[in-house]
Amino acid sequence: MTNEAESSATTQAVSPAASLAVPSVDEPVMLRGSGGAARVRPWPFQPTVAHLVILHQQQRLPSLADLGRWGEQLRSLGFTSVRTGALAVAAGLRVETAGYTPVQELALLAHDHPGAGAAAASQVSSARTSRLTERHLEVASAIDCAAFGSGWQLDGASVADVCRATPRHRGRLAHFDAPGDTVGDTPGGTTGPAGYAITGRDARQGFLQRLAVRPEVQGHGVGRLLVHDCLQWLARWRVQRVLVNTATDNAAALALYERAGFHRLGERLRVYERSLA
Template sequence: MLGRRSEVLRLGEDRLRLRHWAGEAGTGLLIQLTPGSAVSDDSTAAAVESAVAQGYHRLRTSALSHIESEPFLRAGFRPCQQLALLTRSIQSGLPDINGSIAIRRALRSDHPSVLAVDQAAFEPFWQLDQAGLRDALRATPFRHFRVVRNSANAALTGYAISGRSGPAGYLQRLAISPHHQGQGTGAALAIDGLRWMARWGATQAWVNTPQHHTGALRLYDQLGFELVPPGLQVLEMVLEP
């Protein structure tokens, strides 16, 4: 059964998505679809049982707050990655976008190039595959998916996915090709996403990034984001058949 693309586990009031972890055969990813509060211990145990039944030998969670982490830690999961969580108000004081950077709406035909940029920009642990890109695009009720290309015939140099849910806006994914980092593309895409959030009434923006991504942290600091301790964490468990 290993390799099933995606399964939504409906466990009482809790919902979790179980799918493969990109680039690691035998590792499953458990995504909490009811964020903001902890799932029950019974739901956690049922999710682990489902992962074992599908043949996974390792299970990781999506990025969780410390409250969301509690039932998984009780079940035997352990932290494997720490992320910084940052936020800023978006009702005023948004910087201008660099007008020399041409940002356009992403098309379905851009998806392979988007994934190529993503895999060049991130280390294997954080890279997206097609399933991960789909999850990012449906993580919030409303999304804003934009790409940058230096010229009509050039490869994509960066992309960003922003999302909205009520008054909250999210910079869900931002990736720039390593050869084009430090040229303002990331800032332009982030500002474009923030302006979209503000235009539709969002009041607060959120973003997270691995704690060791100093370049990303520097960018978000320059854009007025502030750290929210203690941040987020990815948990994992080695599964017994």
């Protein structure tokens, strides 16, 4: 996810003295401190790992005291470790000082002319796209699990979180025939969705939040189709810049984005983790 903003999802606040069961994935927990706030839910498919999303739309970063107190609260909830979302340099240095270690590095890319990128694309795939709705969340999760390695996959609730991460979003499913609710086969005997993408926007800033393509249909233009759809939608809203991130060792994704007109920025993002044992 490129951007994490406070969502309208139902949340429960946690005070320093709280002692609750591990929260369900449908009820994110809000942690508040003197220097900032964060949202927590279990990491997808790893219920004892807390996913800590430091909310970006705030004046200050959490203090070291906040991070220490939050760790104690999460331990009391039954979590055994905590993993952050993708953090920029300043937030990364703060959590490192609090005892977190980096577990993933992400390249950050930008597209400064989404209108030109959308106009330049021609027919890139025999696939087509349709709207990704709430009933398709588990379909998107199944595609995500096939596309990404263990530990970095999204469940249905996390796909919904990505949709809520920006004030406006567009979710699309790519498929080679009529859209369905099950993941199908490869081109030549295809049924159902082959990939999905979630695009977000906040005023004139755009984000390609998540893109996943089933491995067996990669190379058939599905990723290019979804990137083109992203740029086309953002161009219609006169977005001036689009950001996307991907793991630094994901050569296929980096090549896909660079062919679409994205360029790498000097800044990199990192995901951090800390044991609560």
